[in-house]
Amino acid sequence: MLSYRHSFHAGNYADVIKHIVLIEILEHLIKKDSAFDYIDSHAGAGLYNLHSEHAAKLQEYTQGVGKLKTEQWPELATYFDILAKYNPAGKLNFYPGSPIIAQYFLRRKDRSWLYELHPKDAELLLKHAAKSRNIRVMREDGFKGLLSLLPPVSRRGLVLIDPSYEIKTDYAQVFNTIDSAYKKFPTGTYALWYPVVDRKIIDHLERKFKRSGIKKIHRYELGIAQDQFGSGMSACGMIVINPPWTLTDKMSQVFPKLVTALGGEGAFYKCDVLVGE
Numbered sequence: 001m002l003s004y005r006h007s008f009h010a011g012n013y014a015d016v017i018k019h020i021v022l023i024e025i026l027e028h029l030i031k032k033d034s035a036f037d038y039i040d041s042h043a044g045a046g047l048y049n050l051h052s053e054h055a056a057k058l059q060e061y062t063q064g065v066g067k068l069k070t071e072q073w074p075e076l077a078t079y080f081d082i083l084a085k086y087n088p089a090g091k092l093n094f095y096p097g098s099p100i101i102a103q104y105f106l107r108r109k110d111r112s113w114l115y116e117l118h119p120k121d122a123e124l125l126l127k128h129a130a131k132s133r134n135i136r137v138m139r140e141d142g143f144k145g146l147l148s149l150l151p152p153v154s155r156r157g158l159v160l161i162d163p164s165y166e167i168k169t170d171y172a173q174v175f176n177t178i179d180s181a182y183k184k185f186p187t188g189t190y191a192l193w194y195p196v197v198d199r200k201i202i203d204h205l206e207r208k209f210k211r212s213g214i215k216k217i218h219r220y221e222l223g224i225a226q227d228q229f230g231s232g233m234s235a236c237g238m239i240v241i242n243p244p245w246t247l248t249d250k251m252s253q254v255f256p257k258l259v260t261a262l263g264g265e266g267a268f269y270k271c272d273v274l275v276g277e
């Protein structure tokens with residue numbers, strides 16, 4: 001039984017870094033005229049009311065997106081444009097999740113495949129995202145679902161894998177799924193989000209990627225404090241396979257600024273190459 005609801009966490013620092021990496025990849029994909037497929041294996045509800053009972057409980061967005069002022073971030077102009085689209089009055093009331101962010105870039109010829117297992121969130125996602133014929137919402141296991149779509153007909157695509165890791169086997173499953181997916185579609189871009197709750201688990205995941213034979217693996221991680229065991233998530237990151245060539249340069253400019261804006265004592269970032277060409 002799934003108990004995780006993203007509505008408690010929407011707009012937190014993890015969403016900020018996940019979504020700015022996502023946007024940079026999507027911006028790159030639409031530079032070419034040819035169609036692409038966007039596959040979101042763990043899509044969530046799509047749009048979050050930051051004043052809902054859930055969001056108001058922890059108010060995590062106040063330590064994430066709520067700390068960023070539009071005028072100070074010209075390099076994140078598209079991120080703020082998307083936020084503005086859902087907050088036309090200027091005040092931050094709604095936070096768009098990954099499927100809605102992807103929708104912003106979708107052209108008629110592109111397709112979006114959204115998997116969400118939680119019955120309530122799948123229902124909300126249908127309401128928020130599935131208004132166009134090229135968007136499909138599926139209440140199915142996204143790990144299995146994404147494999148069934150590869151390689152996509154377009155032969156161009158981005159797969160976002162963003163589990164909640166409430167099931168400990170998710171750490172093994174994200175690697176096994178990407179390993180299988182890469183064999184079916186080695187030219188696709190894969191973006192995997194991970195939390196750092198116990199550094200040993202992430203070191204292990206990193207070693208598996210390094211030994212996998214998969215090429216072009218980059219990592220973007222932001223820690224809001226030094227690693228600590230037993231007090232929740234102190235850092236999180238994105239592992240991106242086949243990133244656009246601009247991504248690491250861009251994140252290397254943005255992450256130092258984000259560390260100052262979002263981090264506390266001991267905050268750090270990593271923008272590095274785990275496996276080269």
Ligand SMILES: C[S@@+](CC[C@H](N)C(=O)[O-])C[C@H]1O[C@@H](n2cnc3c(N)ncnc32)[C@H](O)[C@@H]1O
Nearest residue numbers: 006042043044097098116117118141142162164
């Ligand atoms: C971190 S949230 C996703 C947030 C979303 N990607 C975003 O950035 O806005 C993870 C979601 O995965 C869903 N989930 C968990 N296991 C799943 C599975 N095996 N397949 C599809 N969805 C799953 C959860 O219900 C939850 O809504």
